[in-house]
Amino acid sequence: MTTRFDTDVLIIGSGAAGAVLAATLSASTSKRILLVEKGGYFTSQFFNQREWDMRVLLADDGGRSTADGSIPVRGGECVGGGTTVNYALCLDPIEIVWSNWRRDFGLRGFSFDPRANDYDVRNLNMPDCLGDVRRRLNIHSPEDREINDNNRLFESGCRQLGIATKRFELNMRDCIGCGYCGEGCAYDRKQGTAITYLVDALKRGVQLVHHCDVESLEFRRRGSRLVAVGAAARVRNTRPGSMPNSVPPGPIRIRASLVIVCGGAVESPALLQRSGHPDPHDLLGRGLILHPSVPIIGLMDRELVNYRGISGSIYSDAFYENEGVYYECLFGHPVYGSVVMPFIGREHFDLMRQFGRIAGFGVLLVDSVDRRNRVRWDRASEKVVIRYSLGDADRERLRTAVRRGVEIMFATGAKEVLLPSLEPVGPLNSPRFRDPSEAKHCAELRFLPHQTTITSSHCQATVKMGENPRTSTVNSRCESHFVDNLMVCDSSSFPTSCGANPMVSVMTLARYQGLRLASEFSRHEG
């Protein structure tokens, strides 16, 4: 039997954008809001700190990757989305990036002047919205005692080479330092949307349906325009460990005055494509950004605190402006570590046996927009296909950045430095360096798929914002250029990379659009 909903606002996705929008709209309006989420509703009671078990929090059970299988494309697929499975790393929106978007894509609003009243809405500006987000998530710098050995080593290596570092800000409250942010916080200390904005929204009457696959958006023709009127979806059986659902499994039909898609940079364009959203200039899903990253592995001669404590607390953006590169300190647990560690058999195990002596951080490339990199809904297989390859210029920047990463790791005192790669470089059979002078061989890295492990986690820019319908899909209000009463508001809305870990930028965007929408809702009525 089909379950039917009649609502004012349908929000698709409960992650960094969807939950913030639901909370903001429910606080500022009396509209009926339905929030649907593809993944399950897992809470801290379920999070058991085991990587394998916690794969249910991830898209495709952690198996999502580019079409050739070479780059894992990690993403949260559960209530809270990426904010449930990320490492709580908070970087504010970068003003120059948004200024460039205004210049290059004609974006309106998004003022960084705290006195601005964008769209004639009182106090609607980026600093105010960011401030709201920062307060709700308790974003703050960790104290000295919270910096673990791995982060301290990274900091000291950078210092040796004269590279400036910064302390990450984190959305945590009284963290106990267990080291399992990425597996869902079992203590509710990480302030993801599932325990912040979503709780606010539910208290105010927002209805949540999880395990919900939105099959397609429904459009009607009104005069010469298409109008979104709802969605067809299907609720799956609730997975073991999830909270119970509010509707039984089966098909659902939703009628809504306004549909807001917040599925992230992979799911959002795929949903629009399979719904037949007009795409006259072949833009949907194109220009995917995913911040390709290469882990740098160091073997130290002493035991470290690496997998306990806050995983990421130190980073360097010293090369962001000129090279578009970040160095971010993070550390994984054995499943992730064993997959990233090069080699197999005895050689691999001998490295894993030194798990307590391994230091690690990542090189993160802010990649360029390339139309060939895209997300596409494949009708035949009914699956999302992600195509991505590094362009020549990005490849060159990554080589330089990895070389510097190897030098930083040696400067920490590492006796050996490894890359997750089997590529022969210089006289070496693989990039397993025993002397800093060997770092120069990184210039020969080709980053061959399946030979060098590149990771990713920050998908963006697949349903781009802009005022020109020939070069963008949604306008500065995140409204579709082609379908009325349809918004796309998440990391896919960014025209290019937002220049950093995107969570706080996405939340700020959602807060901004939520406040704007609350005073402009009449645009979607009647």
Place this chain on the structure above:
Amino acid sequence: MEERFLSLFRLEDEERFLVVQKTLLFFDEVDLFPARFGPLVDDERRLFDASGYSADDFARRIEAKLREDEKLFRAFISHLPAASPKFTGLSVELGRDYLDLWGRSQFGTRRRFYRSAKDLVMITAYSRDDVWKAIGYEGPLLV
């Protein structure tokens, strides 16, 4: 057929490892030395012509990659005890060396196979508490 395979080879009793188990079984059916790349058949040539790529260029590139792979595999072949053995007939060391060659192949498909097999084995192994103990990993704080 699936049942027959599973009855032959028991890796784990736990259902969650079933995918790994099946993958390893099918892996055993892979020939050690795939056939060489033959000349393009007419259909392939037509496909290339239609796509604007040069079929002859493609064939030349494939041959060059095959020659590189041959160099890679030659030393290994000379150590093999008998002609055309199956993977499971090899010693652990030879099996590892052979897999390693796939990881270093010029062909993305071979490298992908290496990577997939490695990932499956590693994920399975390093999800286990007894393996954690062997590497000195204390595991979750929650009990």
